[in-house]
Amino acid sequence: MSAPAHNVHEDVAAYALGVLDEEEHQAFEQHLLSCEKCQVELRELSEVPDLLDALRERRSDALSEDRTSH
Amino acid sequence: MKTNDDRILVEDLYQEFGASLLRYVRKATGNDLQWAEDVVQETLLRAWQNAGKLRRERGLLWAWLLTVARRIIIDDRRRRGVRPQEVEPAEPDAVSTPDGSERSLEAMIVSEALQELSQEHREAIEHTYLRDRTIGEAAEILGIPPGTVKSRLYYGIRALRGILKEKGVAS
Numbered sequence: 198m199s200a201p202a203h204n205v206h207e208d209v210a211a212y213a214l215g216v217l218d219e220e221e222h223q224a225f226e227q228h229l230l231s232c233e234k235c236q237v238e239l240r241e242l243s244e245v246p247d248l249l250d251a252l253r254e255r256r257s258d259a260l261s262e263d264r265t266s267h
Numbered sequence: 268m269k270t271n272d273d274r275i276l277v278e279d280l281y282q283e284f285g286a287s288l289l290r291y292v293r294k295a296t297g298n299d300l301q302w303a304e305d306v307v308q309e310t311l312l313r314a315w316q317n318a319g320k321l322r323r324e325r326g327l328l329w330a331w332l333l334t335v336a337r338r339i340i341i342d343d344r345r346r347r348g349v350r351p352q353e354v355e356p357a358e359p360d361a362v363s364t365p366d367g368s369e370r371s372l373e374a375m376i377v378s379e380a381l382q383e384l385s386q387e388h389r390e391a392i393e394h395t396y397l398r399d400r401t402i403g404e405a406a407e408i409l410g411i412p413p414g415t416v417k418s419r420l421y422y423g424i425r426a427l428r429g430i431l432k433e434k435g436v437a438s
Binding site for chain 1 (some may be wrong): 327329333334371376377397398401402424425427
Protein backbone atom coordinates (compact mmCIF):
# COMPACT_ATOMS: atom_id res chain seq x y z
CA MET A 198 0.00 0.00 0.00
CA SER A 199 1.45 3.38 -0.94
CA ALA A 200 1.27 6.56 1.15
CA PRO A 201 -1.62 8.86 0.23
CA ALA A 202 -0.66 11.39 -2.43
CA HIS A 203 0.39 14.66 -0.90
CA ASN A 204 -2.09 17.46 -1.52
CA VAL A 205 -0.18 20.33 -3.13
CA HIS A 206 -2.69 22.93 -1.91
CA GLU A 207 -1.68 22.14 1.67
CA ASP A 208 1.78 23.56 0.98
CA VAL A 209 0.29 27.04 1.18
CA ALA A 210 0.82 27.20 4.95
CA ALA A 211 4.48 26.13 4.74
CA TYR A 212 4.94 28.59 1.89
CA ALA A 213 3.35 31.46 3.83
CA LEU A 214 5.67 30.74 6.75
CA GLY A 215 8.74 30.42 4.51
CA VAL A 216 9.67 26.95 5.78
CA LEU A 217 9.70 25.01 2.50
CA ASP A 218 13.03 23.90 1.08
CA GLU A 219 14.23 26.20 -1.70
CA GLU A 220 13.17 23.91 -4.54
CA GLU A 221 9.69 23.32 -3.09
CA HIS A 222 9.30 27.02 -2.36
CA GLN A 223 9.92 27.84 -6.03
CA ALA A 224 7.62 25.04 -7.17
CA PHE A 225 4.79 26.16 -4.92
CA GLU A 226 5.21 29.76 -6.01
CA GLN A 227 4.62 28.69 -9.60
CA HIS A 228 1.55 26.74 -8.50
CA LEU A 229 0.26 29.73 -6.52
CA LEU A 230 0.39 32.04 -9.50
CA SER A 231 -2.18 29.91 -11.28
CA CYS A 232 -4.25 28.60 -8.35
CA GLU A 233 -7.02 30.85 -7.14
CA LYS A 234 -7.86 28.60 -4.18
CA CYS A 235 -4.31 28.93 -2.83
CA GLN A 236 -4.29 32.67 -3.48
CA VAL A 237 -7.40 33.05 -1.33
CA GLU A 238 -5.84 30.94 1.42
CA LEU A 239 -2.56 32.84 1.31
CA ARG A 240 -4.55 36.01 1.90
CA GLU A 241 -6.43 34.47 4.78
CA LEU A 242 -3.26 33.22 6.46
CA SER A 243 -1.18 36.32 5.85
CA GLU A 244 -1.52 37.77 9.36
CA VAL A 245 -0.51 34.60 11.17
CA PRO A 246 3.30 34.72 10.70
CA ASP A 247 3.52 38.24 12.14
CA LEU A 248 1.47 37.14 15.15
CA LEU A 249 3.78 34.14 15.64
CA ASP A 250 6.68 36.59 15.43
CA ALA A 251 5.26 38.39 18.46
CA LEU A 252 5.72 35.16 20.40
CA ARG A 253 9.22 34.62 18.99
CA GLU A 254 10.23 38.12 20.00
CA ARG A 255 8.98 37.55 23.54
CA ARG A 256 10.89 34.28 23.78
CA SER A 257 14.09 35.84 22.49
CA ASP A 258 13.70 38.78 24.91
CA ALA A 259 13.20 36.37 27.78
CA LEU A 260 16.31 34.48 26.71
CA SER A 261 18.54 37.54 26.53
CA GLU A 262 17.24 38.80 29.90
CA ASP A 263 17.98 35.38 31.29
CA ARG A 264 21.53 35.57 29.95
CA THR A 265 22.24 39.05 31.31
CA SER A 266 20.87 38.21 34.74
CA HIS A 267 23.51 35.50 35.30
CA MET B 268 10.53 40.60 -22.28
CA LYS B 269 8.89 42.96 -19.81
CA THR B 270 6.21 45.25 -21.08
CA ASN B 271 5.36 48.77 -20.02
CA ASP B 272 2.50 47.29 -18.06
CA ASP B 273 4.91 45.41 -15.79
CA ARG B 274 6.94 48.51 -15.13
CA ILE B 275 3.84 50.41 -14.20
CA LEU B 276 2.82 47.65 -11.84
CA VAL B 277 6.13 47.76 -9.97
CA GLU B 278 5.87 51.51 -9.60
CA ASP B 279 2.33 51.06 -8.35
CA LEU B 280 3.46 48.38 -5.91
CA TYR B 281 6.19 50.64 -4.58
CA GLN B 282 3.82 53.56 -4.31
CA GLU B 283 1.12 51.58 -2.62
CA PHE B 284 3.05 49.12 -0.46
CA GLY B 285 6.63 50.44 -0.18
CA ALA B 286 6.18 52.28 3.12
CA SER B 287 4.09 49.56 4.80
CA LEU B 288 6.46 46.90 3.56
CA LEU B 289 9.48 48.73 4.96
CA ARG B 290 7.69 49.13 8.29
CA TYR B 291 6.91 45.41 8.46
CA VAL B 292 10.40 44.38 7.38
CA ARG B 293 12.09 46.70 9.89
CA LYS B 294 10.12 45.04 12.64
CA ALA B 295 11.03 41.57 11.37
CA THR B 296 14.75 42.39 11.06
CA GLY B 297 15.04 43.83 14.57
CA ASN B 298 15.04 47.35 13.14
CA ASP B 299 18.14 46.88 10.99
CA LEU B 300 17.46 49.64 8.47
CA GLN B 301 20.15 48.70 5.94
CA TRP B 302 19.05 45.08 5.92
CA ALA B 303 15.38 46.09 5.78
CA GLU B 304 15.93 48.31 2.75
CA ASP B 305 17.77 45.51 0.95
CA VAL B 306 14.90 43.14 1.70
CA VAL B 307 12.29 45.59 0.36
CA GLN B 308 14.32 46.10 -2.82
CA GLU B 309 14.73 42.37 -3.38
CA THR B 310 11.02 41.79 -2.68
CA LEU B 311 9.97 44.33 -5.29
CA LEU B 312 12.46 42.88 -7.77
CA ARG B 313 10.88 39.46 -7.37
CA ALA B 314 7.44 41.01 -7.67
CA TRP B 315 8.56 42.51 -10.95
CA GLN B 316 9.71 39.11 -12.19
CA ASN B 317 6.25 37.69 -11.54
CA ALA B 318 4.31 40.86 -12.22
CA GLY B 319 2.53 39.60 -15.30
CA LYS B 320 1.17 36.52 -13.56
CA LEU B 321 -0.25 38.04 -10.39
CA ARG B 322 -3.86 39.00 -10.13
CA ARG B 323 -3.99 42.70 -9.38
CA GLU B 324 -5.97 42.53 -6.24
CA ARG B 325 -4.78 44.55 -3.27
CA GLY B 326 -5.16 42.05 -0.43
CA LEU B 327 -3.54 39.27 -2.43
CA LEU B 328 -0.62 41.41 -3.58
CA TRP B 329 0.03 42.53 -0.01
CA ALA B 330 -0.13 38.96 1.33
CA TRP B 331 2.24 37.80 -1.39
CA LEU B 332 4.71 40.64 -0.86
CA LEU B 333 4.80 39.85 2.88
CA THR B 334 5.47 36.20 2.09
CA VAL B 335 8.27 37.01 -0.33
CA ALA B 336 9.86 39.46 2.13
CA ARG B 337 9.63 36.98 4.98
CA ARG B 338 11.30 34.28 2.89
CA ILE B 339 14.16 36.63 1.99
CA ILE B 340 14.68 37.47 5.68
CA ILE B 341 14.67 33.77 6.61
CA ASP B 342 17.17 32.95 3.85
CA ASP B 343 19.44 35.82 4.94
CA ARG B 344 19.27 34.64 8.51
CA ARG B 345 20.09 31.06 7.55
CA ARG B 346 23.02 32.23 5.46
CA ARG B 347 24.36 34.16 8.42
CA GLY B 348 23.83 31.08 10.56
CA VAL B 349 21.72 33.03 13.03
CA ARG B 350 18.86 31.27 14.77
CA PRO B 351 16.06 33.54 15.98
CA GLN B 352 16.88 32.88 19.62
CA GLU B 353 20.38 34.19 19.04
CA VAL B 354 19.47 37.41 17.30
CA GLU B 355 21.05 40.34 19.08
CA PRO B 356 18.32 42.28 20.83
CA ALA B 357 17.82 45.70 19.28
CA GLU B 358 18.74 48.79 21.30
CA PRO B 359 16.12 49.41 23.99
CA ASP B 360 15.10 52.65 22.26
CA ALA B 361 14.48 50.88 19.00
CA VAL B 362 12.17 48.26 20.43
CA SER B 363 10.17 50.43 22.81
CA THR B 364 7.83 51.50 20.05
CA PRO B 365 4.42 52.87 20.98
CA ASP B 366 2.88 49.48 20.24
CA GLY B 367 5.28 47.62 22.53
CA SER B 368 2.59 46.64 25.00
CA GLU B 369 0.25 45.67 22.19
CA ARG B 370 2.98 43.35 20.92
CA SER B 371 3.32 41.68 24.33
CA LEU B 372 -0.42 41.20 24.43
CA GLU B 373 -0.33 39.60 20.99
CA ALA B 374 2.45 37.27 22.15
CA MET B 375 0.34 36.23 25.13
CA ILE B 376 -2.76 35.60 23.03
CA VAL B 377 -0.79 33.57 20.47
CA SER B 378 0.74 31.50 23.25
CA GLU B 379 -2.73 30.77 24.66
CA ALA B 380 -4.11 30.00 21.20
CA LEU B 381 -1.33 27.45 20.59
CA GLN B 382 -2.35 25.66 23.77
CA GLU B 383 -5.86 25.22 22.36
CA LEU B 384 -4.54 23.30 19.33
CA SER B 385 -4.12 19.54 19.22
CA GLN B 386 -0.64 18.38 20.18
CA GLU B 387 0.12 17.34 16.58
CA HIS B 388 -0.81 20.73 15.20
CA ARG B 389 1.05 22.61 17.93
CA GLU B 390 4.17 20.48 17.40
CA ALA B 391 4.14 21.10 13.67
CA ILE B 392 4.11 24.88 14.20
CA GLU B 393 6.62 24.74 17.05
CA HIS B 394 9.17 22.57 15.22
CA THR B 395 9.05 24.55 11.98
CA TYR B 396 8.42 28.28 12.06
CA LEU B 397 8.92 28.93 15.76
CA ARG B 398 12.33 27.23 15.73
CA ASP B 399 13.30 28.46 12.28
CA ARG B 400 13.45 25.02 10.72
CA THR B 401 12.42 23.82 7.28
CA ILE B 402 9.82 21.11 6.75
CA GLY B 403 12.61 18.63 5.98
CA GLU B 404 14.49 19.40 9.20
CA ALA B 405 11.33 19.19 11.29
CA ALA B 406 10.33 15.89 9.65
CA GLU B 407 13.63 14.37 10.66
CA ILE B 408 13.37 15.59 14.24
CA LEU B 409 9.75 14.47 14.62
CA GLY B 410 10.42 11.18 12.80
CA ILE B 411 7.48 11.60 10.40
CA PRO B 412 7.34 12.07 6.59
CA PRO B 413 7.69 15.66 5.28
CA GLY B 414 4.24 15.42 3.70
CA THR B 415 2.74 14.73 7.11
CA VAL B 416 4.50 17.76 8.61
CA LYS B 417 3.16 19.94 5.80
CA SER B 418 -0.33 18.61 6.25
CA ARG B 419 -0.31 19.08 10.05
CA LEU B 420 1.17 22.53 9.62
CA TYR B 421 -1.59 23.44 7.17
CA TYR B 422 -4.44 22.32 9.42
CA GLY B 423 -2.66 23.68 12.49
CA ILE B 424 -2.16 27.13 10.99
CA ARG B 425 -5.75 27.24 9.78
CA ALA B 426 -7.01 26.28 13.23
CA LEU B 427 -4.69 28.83 14.84
CA ARG B 428 -5.95 31.55 12.55
CA GLY B 429 -9.53 30.64 13.48
CA ILE B 430 -8.76 30.94 17.20
CA LEU B 431 -6.86 34.21 16.73
CA LYS B 432 -9.82 35.55 14.79
CA GLU B 433 -12.16 34.62 17.64
CA LYS B 434 -9.83 36.33 20.07
CA GLY B 435 -9.94 39.43 17.92
CA VAL B 436 -6.25 39.68 16.92
CA ALA B 437 -6.63 38.39 13.34
CA SER B 438 -9.21 39.43 10.79
